[in-house]
Amino acid sequence: MGPFLLGVLNWFCVVPCVFLKVPQIYKLFSNKNTKGLSLRGYLISCSRFTFTVVYHVRHSYPLIYYLEYPFLAVQDLVLIHLMLYYDRRLNTSTATTNIMTYCTYIAIMMLLPIQMMQLLQVLFIPISVFGKCSHLSALYQAKDSRNLSLFNWAITCLTCIGRIITSYAKLGDWLLILKFAVNTTLNFIVSCMIVYYSPSRRQPKKSV
Structure with missing residues (x-):
């Protein structure tokens, strides 16, 4: 793959992720409940x-190959604290402890x-699978995907x-x-479940 195409693909991976989870954050903020979401x-x-x-920093990989991940981590932190807030489990002490633990x-x-x-x-591969399965389990139990953003999961895929x-092509x-x-496969499955459990899809059709 040529440098130009590789550069375009790298920016394709980075740019959407800068605000990728904002729709999910907005859905959670609007609905004010965590149904179907997995903390x-x-x-x-x-x-x-x-x-x-x-991992990328320690291996001295070019910044463009992991630039999206700091943005994704911060957005996850926002989602985590919003979920704790709506579950009435967030206070100043909890937030401070969380930030200190994260920095440590x-x-x-x-x-x-x-x-x-x-x-x-290597260990993070099965851990990642467990995390995705937690999302799948929460969605399956709720059978309602109104709190999940299809855009988020589809773009992640x-x-x-x-x-x-x-x-x-570059890192090998x-x-x-x-x-x-592995993550592509699981993100695709979650996306399909979001569509399947969409309230609009499962709403009974009105008889004419």
Whole structure:
């Protein structure tokens, strides 16, 4: 793949993710309930995005290959605290503890030996699967996707496909490629379930 096409694909992966979860945040803010959403799933997602940033930094990969992940991690943090707020589990002490824990997590990841980072990248694949399954389970139990943004999950699926290509073409990191392939599959399944459990789709048709 030529440098120009690779650059275009990289920016295709980055630009939508800058505001990717804003529709999800808006849906949660508007509906003011967490039905169909998985707090566990977003916690795992946030830790995974943060680890991905640190992994790329530690391997001295070019910034353009992971620029979207800081934005995604921050948006997940917003979603997590909104969910805690609407579940009446958020106060000043909780928020402060969460931020301190998050900063400690980043510091530990930055100090780990590079070989340990490789091992954690392997471990994060099943952890990521568990996080996606938490979203699937919450959606299946609720059988209502009004609180979930199809745009969010569909674009995530497409950007993961883009990252499979860029990781193969430039980085040659097979752990990253495997991770993106697994996430693409699971993001596609979640997107399909969002469509299936859409209130408009499941609403009974009025007889003429």
